[in-house]
Amino acid sequence: MNSVNHDNRLKNVVDCRDSTRRYYTRVFWNKDYLKNAKRDIMIVMPGIVEIEKPIYNVLENVGVVEIGVIRLDGTDGEIRVGYETQNQTARPEKDFKPVKGELIFGEGEIRKTILAPIVDDDEREPTLQFEVHLLDPTPGPGVINFKGLGSTKSTVVVIRDDDSKSLCFYVGI
Numbered sequence: 001m002n003s004v005n006h007d008n009r010l011k012n013v014v015d016c017r018d019s020t021r022r023y024y025t026r027v028f029w030n031k032d033y034l035k036n037a038k039r040d041i042m043i044v045m046p047g048i049v050e051i052e053k054p055i056y057n058v059l060e061n062v063g064v065v066e067i068g069v070i071r072l073d074g075t076d077g078e079i080r081v082g083y084e085t086q087n088q089t090a091r092p093e094k095d096f097k098p099v100k101g102e103l104i105f106g107e108g109e110i111r112k113t114i115l116a117p118i119v120d121d122d123e124r125e126p127t128l129q130f131e132v133h134l135l136d137p138t139p140g141p142g143v144i145n146f147k148g149l150g151s152t153k154s155t156v157v158v159i160r161d162d163d164s165k166s167l168c169f170y171v172g173i
């Protein structure tokens with residue numbers, strides 16, 4: 001249970017768990033504020049946001065990797081989250097196109113996608129990888145108690161080469 005002092009309309013904010021062990025939040029408004037309010041209890045559940053899978057395995061010729069970003073444990077109000085690719089063994093522009101941006105989840109929206117283009121070449125290469133990170137989770141106007149990112153804050157995109165079959169080895173007798 002957490003007391004909240006930064007907003008004098010609020011009496012209390014209580015973190016709860018439902019039968020599926022998901023968190024939600026009940027917000028109790030002050031009586032003074034409630035003189036003109038219709039309900040004495042509002043449930044405000046902006047949820048959390050995280051990447052759908054911790055790893056994406058793709059072939060080099062996939063074209064574009066579609067990375068799911070999901071909103072869990074509530075869909076009240078608008079929330080925003082930034083994203084950015086981070087190089088590892090995969091080289092920007094040569095192996096993948098770096099992307100960076102912001103996703104906006106409107107009220108009720110539970111899934112967005114990040115599109116990360118993969119570069120197909122004719123070279124034989126080892127398996128390469130890069131990461132996609134979520135950053136700067138931000139509640140929209142009027143949204144309180146946004147818990148930000150869930151446990152899967154980043155993902156690894158593993159790119160397998162598709163050119164090795166063009167290499168032939170002949171063993172002479």
Ligand SMILES: [Ca+2]
Nearest residue numbers: 120121122163
């Ligand atoms: Ca190729």
Ligand SMILES: [Ca+2]
Nearest residue numbers: 121123161163
């Ligand atoms: Ca290749």
